[in-house]
Amino acid sequence: MTSGHISSSAFWRKHFFLHFIAFLLLTFWVAAQTRPVALPDLHLAEGERLDCVSYAPYHLPGQTPLNPAMRIPKEQIAADLAALAPITHCVRIYAVDQGLEYVPELAQKLGLKVLLGAWIGRDPVANRSQLETAIRLTNLYPDAVRAVIVGNEVLLRQEQPEAAMRAMLDEVRGRVSVPVTYADVWEFWLRHPTLAEGVDFLTIHILPYWEDEPVAVDHALEHVAQVRQRMQEHYKKPVLIGETGWPSAGRQREGARPGLVEQALYVRSFIREAHDKGWDYNVIEAIDQPWKRQLEGTVGGYWGILDQDLQPKFPLAGPVRARTSVQPYLLAALAGSMLCLGLACLPGRARSWRLLTHIAAGAWTGGVMWLAWEHGQVAYRNAWEWAVLGMIALAGIGLVLGIAGRRNQNMLPGFIEAMQQRQNRWLPALRMAVLFAAATAALLLLADPRYRDFPIWLYAIPSLSLLTLNRLSRTGREEKLCAGIIALGGIARWAMEPMNPQAQAWLALCLLLAAACLASTSKASTTAGADGS
Incomplete structure (x- = not known):
């Protein structure tokens, strides 16, 4: 193996475990939400109602x-x-x-x-x-x-x-x-x-x-x-x-x-x-x-005791579940796996560890996208938010599909370099779009956090996808600038609420996104090892 090459089998094996473990942990978390939680019952006497x-x-x-x-x-x-x-x-x-x-x-x-x-x-x-x-x-x-x-x-x-x-x-x-x-x-x-x-x-x-x-x-x-x-x-x-x-x-x-x-x-x-x-x-x-x-x-x-259809959101007695079923999540994960597997199995694509990686990455992507869709249903307020945030989500999916469909392991250029070369542009462009959006989100969460959700599901997919690409890509100053903003923004936001699990999750995503770029090579290597078996 020459110095400019990467051990492909070891590379895909590493990233299979990365996506597999992430999907496994996420599935346990989703499944835990379906467990009934015992709460104190409220038994009202006959004729007794809420005061107002x-x-x-x-x-x-x-x-x-x-x-x-x-x-x-x-x-x-x-x-x-x-x-x-x-x-x-x-x-x-x-x-x-x-x-x-x-x-x-x-x-x-x-x-x-x-x-x-x-x-x-x-x-x-x-x-x-x-x-x-x-x-x-x-x-x-x-x-x-x-x-x-x-x-x-x-x-x-x-x-x-x-x-x-x-x-x-x-x-x-x-x-x-x-x-x-x-x-x-x-x-x-x-x-x-x-x-x-x-x-x-x-x-x-x-x-x-x-x-x-x-x-x-x-x-x-x-x-x-x-x-x-x-x-x-x-x-x-x-x-x-x-x-x-x-x-x-x-x-x-x-x-x-x-x-x-x-x-x-x-x-x-x-x-x-x-x-x-x-x-x-x-x-x-x-x-x-x-x-x-x-x-x-x-x-x-969402402060109502009744939902928009005038139905009670929870009973006054008995256990309560945060989620009724894990089935939609699992179906979405299966669909993601099938899609990535289909792309990876096209003629000229790799097999073995790379295929396993795409199965795991597809399951992770499908599951996270379902959770992102659920969040959008309650959070997105208008067509503009659906369009803008939807494009960011599609960029994350595009990274996964782009990795699954690659014919070779050639080194990807940075965004500006790719635009100048007019080739190999899609993955660098998607990466830059995600990084710019994440940097913007990190700044907004610092400037105006009170009513702004942590966009965890929106960036969970690209955080692992960019880690997959980091050994196979170069990054320019534009990517590194965004990565620095993301890292510093995530740290600063977490420092304001260090015991908030959502702030902790956002910090982890910010550090993953930043590490994927800051750890990328800046050398002019053009090829990596052949696809593993």
Whole structure:
């Protein structure tokens, strides 16, 4: 074997084990998600229901309150409330337009109470309309409206000063006969203590997942109890926990991990505690709200106890599974193996260890692509995201298929070199596209991480594919620059949340992507050894 050649058999043997072990570990992880997890049961007595749940009707495709012209049909709201009536005594609404003005009338027919909200923002004309409508509906349906909530997190958003909120509260209290309150994150009540003088009771939001220092689900109930007690003792007024809940999907924040099992655990435990201790509360929220992903990323859309089709996402008693079946994942892995095997078996391709490598790489690729598709279903918000992120995913698949279909083991040039030579361009171009996209993602996760998912499944495939190519390719300055950004970005992101498993996985992918380029040869070797047998 000459110095410019690579031992092909050893090369493919090494990368077979790399992909095989990766696929094996991933399969164990997916299978573990199908195991039922025992959780504390919530057994409600006959006639016992949830105290209250946040209700917004924007759960069907295309529905969003961000569109000023949006109006939800009365029939849809009636169907939603009919689905909620068996599980809750009350619904909380946040505004009285876009069809929500129907809620008091429809709720009264179903025997539901309403925490009726007037949405307060920056626009004085819109604010006046909200206040007048809320007052009119409250006086028209006094048996249905339990209280009026003037404004939701207005001080948090800095859209009105405290004095303006106090004036609105005083006005509404003078014009209705039901209690009046204001709702905000609990810390903002502490920052504006005199506002409590203008309400009949405090409405506080306690969301362990969204705390500045996120609270893991195992400690979330303790945190809620401590905050509630602190507010009760500080203000000597009744306290309504106006929002509390847990998301079933999205980005992990330090120890606070979204998930169906975690959501079921929190909701069951909180409701039992609240009923046992006589807390007034409102769970956020009744129905998943996909439109909220525009504001809060993936996690914003999945706080509902019902899904978009008004079906319960988890039972109140018995074990809960994060995943119902491993079969789709395995079928995708099988399809990936068959595709790569077919390409590798074309005339002139290698056999033996190389074939085994492509079977393993195909299984890994198919399985990861299924997980990426699942993630896209809950995370991607529009056609633009599907197009851009879909192209990145296709570039990763292209690397796998390109490796499987190579006729020889000639050294691949760097991107700019390949463009200048006008040959052997596809694999260098795909590699450069993936590296540029990953470098961009690493920078975005540093600059704007709060609502941004870790794109683990998007880059899991190319991370191993580029390792396969690193001994068979040269890298130019452009690849090494991207690799450096990826490595430093991954390290910096992990350093902000070192105990977050998603941040750890992202760090591992970043280091793999970077190592695949930084370890590549820069020599002008043009050939490697023949395909192994």
